[in-house]
Amino acid sequence: MALNDQVQNFWEQGVCGSSTTIVGELKPLSKEWFERIEEHRYSVEPFIHGVAQFPRHHGKKLLEVGVGAGTDHLQWARSGAICHGVDLTAEAIATTRARFDLYGFQSNLTKLDAETLPFESDTFDIVYSWGVIHHSEKPQLIIDEILRVLKPGGTFIGMLYGRHSPAVFKVWVRHALFKGKPWLSFADVVWHNIESIGTKAYTKKELAAMFASYRQVELVPLMTTYDTTRWPRWLSKFFPDDWGWFIGIRATK
Ligand SMILES: C[S@@+](CC[C@H](N)C(=O)[O-])C[C@H]1O[C@@H](n2cnc3c(N)ncnc32)[C@H](O)[C@@H]1O
Incomplete structure (x- = not known):
């Protein structure tokens, strides 16, 4: 089966951030369910607001x-952006649509594989993508498509996973070292054990090369709770933000 079909199958089984450990017994697609997802998301990833800066893009x-x-x-809709959204899965599109209906907002939502975007060149002021591109079989195609559909001077804002991070090290210890396979690479354990099959994680240097066709590329590594959970506190001082599992990106066309 093609990799992106496997990626789709994985994410069709439940939208990101809606596991029962987060939403408990709350009724799916109810206001309480969405509010719990939102509350949890920004408690574990509070830096999203700093990277995205939603209110700065009113009317864009x-x-x-x-x-x-x-x-x-x-958050984009609440900030007054004119919203378009895509996702590989019907589940994500239906969930986002239900959420927008519930809160009285509008977005043009389409289910598709973002390796090919059905938009004219030079269309968007902002393209945003948080924790998505590294799941696709050919991330470079998405990065190139985003550049094409951005208006000149438009901005890509997003996040991709960082490979040299405590989060990946912990996955390597569990799935390589403890299984007697210390020769497995960080890339290998990320591919097979983090979310959908085929997940990738990058160094800052690799990301800089992938975004080389953009101007003013800013990479912001973020130390996350996924890095620091079950991580001895004394070790943290050896791992500044530069080693974080998330790498925030702002890049201009
Ligand atoms: C980890 S979730 C992130 C979702 C959301 N951005 C967030 O931060 O909660 C990954 C999402 O990327 C979508 N995805 C993966 N590959 C894709 C592709 N090639 N095109 C469009 N969406 C894709 C999946 O369906 C899934 O909804």
């Missing part, structure tokens, strides 16, 4: 690639 034409449960997409 926005495309979000990989809307998931639509939590950030709702």
